[in-house]
Amino acid sequence: MMRWTEFAAKEARQTLAAWEARVGAIQLPIAVEDLADLLYLLAIDTTSDLPSTLAGRLYAEQRIIEVRRSDHSQRQRFTIAHEIGHYRLHVIAEGIQQKYDCTTESVRVLDSAEDQAYNLPLPEFTFQKGISNSKSSDLDLRRREIEANTFAAELLMPAHLVEAAVHRDGVDINHLANLFDVSRQAMRYRLEKLLFLPTPNAQMNFFTDL
Ligand SMILES: [Zn+2]
Numbered sequence: 001m002m003r004w005t006e007f008a009a010k011e012a013r014q015t016l017a018a019w020e021a022r023v024g025a026i027q028l029p030i031a032v033e034d035l036a037d038l039l040y041l042l043a044i045d046t047t048s049d050l051p052s053t054l055a056g057r058l059y060a061e062q063r064i065i066e067v068r069r070s071d072h073s074q075r076q077r078f079t080i081a082h083e084i085g086h087y088r089l090h091v092i093a094e095g096i097q098q099k100y101d102c103t104t105e106s107v108r109v110l111d112s113a114e115d116q117a118y119n120l121p122l123p124e125f126t127f128q129k130g131i132s133n134s135k136s137s138d139l140d141l142r143r144r145e146i147e148a149n150t151f152a153a154e155l156l157m158p159a160h161l162v163e164a165a166v167h168r169d170g171v172d173i174n175h176l177a178n179l180f181d182v183s184r185q186a187m188r189y190r191l192e193k194l195l196f197l198p199t200p201n202a203q204m205n206f207f208t209d210l
Helices: 004-023 032-040 073-093 112-117 138-156 159-169 173-180 184-193 202-209
Strands: 043-047 054-059 064-068 099-103
Touching (some): 004 073, 004 138, 054 073, 064 073, 073 099, 073 138, 159 173, 159 184, 173 184
Parallel strands (some): 043 064
Antiparallel strands (some): 054 064
């Protein structure tokens, strides 16, 4: 059975494949604004009008992504990738045509403990495709945020390109963060996930899992 983060990662890889078919070889950093525009006809509005709790917002029907103007550019890039994730995973795949409000806490790279904790079996949602979202449970809402974050990390830091960069230049977080135009923390978590860096407390988790 497919799991939350596997599904999101697979959709991100397919998005990258579509992007590559469109632009030729992928250049770094991933041009998320162009990708949103050319693949999904999503316009980016960098605004100071967002409620203070939100990092970003997707208006699915109007095809607009709003991003907080005062956030630094790497944060904005992650938010845009997260909203593209909602569009691909939840608007297109699940058919939930709505406004997605994404709080500052929910838009972030997952650390490996969370990544594992939330790697739950994907619910059967195809039967409710197109039906109003009014009955979404808290778990559904949480799942969508987790999936959008997984999608964003896979989109901005594609595994094969991170691997190629590490093999060429070594595990240099500053360099890799600059190359992919992501925050150092985002790159650190990604390198842990791809096993180029040890996961903190990995040994402890190993023993408590036994
Ligand atoms: Zn979100």
